[in-house]
Amino acid sequence: MGKHHALKLYDYHVWANKKFFERLKELPKDIYDREIQSVFSSIAKALVHIYMTDTIWLGVMQENSMEEVQASIAIAQEKTKDKSLEEMEKLFQSLSEEYQKFLNNVSDLDKEITPVHPKFGRLDTHFSELVQHVVNHGTYHRGNLTAMIRQQGYSSVSNDYVFYLYDSTKK
Structure with missing residues (x-):
């Protein structure tokens, strides 16, 4: 049996994020935090939102309390x-790396979880x-x-799931 689909999807998420960071580092530095009229007011703010x-x-999946999740938000905002x-x-x-360590130690990725x-x-x-x-987010x-x-x-970077699949079969 191969890798669970959820782990493969998460690997794609990491791969696609890396593709964006690689592309952004190739572009002029000022586009990262330049204020623009768009979905987010800057690329930096969009990245912070994803993070x-x-x-x-991750806190929800670790079954942390809502108080712990709220505390992690404050820490992440500061970071x-x-x-x-x-x-x-x-x-x-x-x-x-935190996600991968956690997900690789979940014995059953199809296990029910009931966050509140x-x-x-x-x-x-x-x-x-x-x-x-x-x-998806x-x-x-x-x-x-x-x-x-x-x-x-x-120009941006191609980061569709199918490109991840092609890229991951080359390794």
């Missing part, structure tokens, strides 16, 4: 405040579905990043 959301969902592109890349790398949100209530779901959510906002890069006059 914050990934942080929240990401006024960070350079290179510093954000390191934060993403570190968070992906203060506003939305109880959710009966599975680890694999939450991983899918993290990946990242994909959605990488689309925003692509538009924001193009809006500033530059």
Whole structure:
């Protein structure tokens, strides 16, 4: 049996984020935090949003209390405040290592999990579905990043799942 689909999806999420960091480092430095009229007011803010959301969902999957998740948000806000592109890349790398360590130690990725949100209530779901959510969220906002890069006059980077599949078969 091969790797669980949820782990493969998460690997794609990491791969696609790395593709963006590589592309952004090739572009003029000022596009990273330049204020623009778009979905987010800067590429930096879009990256912070992805990072914050990934942080929240890792806490949920670890079955942390809502208080612990809220505390992790405050820590992540402090960690990401006024960070350079290179510093954000390191934060993403570190968070992906935390995810991979956690996910690789979950004995059953199809196991039920029941997080309780203060506003939305109880959710009966599975680890694999939450991983899918993290990946979908990242994909959605990488689309925003692509538009924001193009809006500033530059080409973005191909990061569709199928390109990840092609790339991962070369290894």
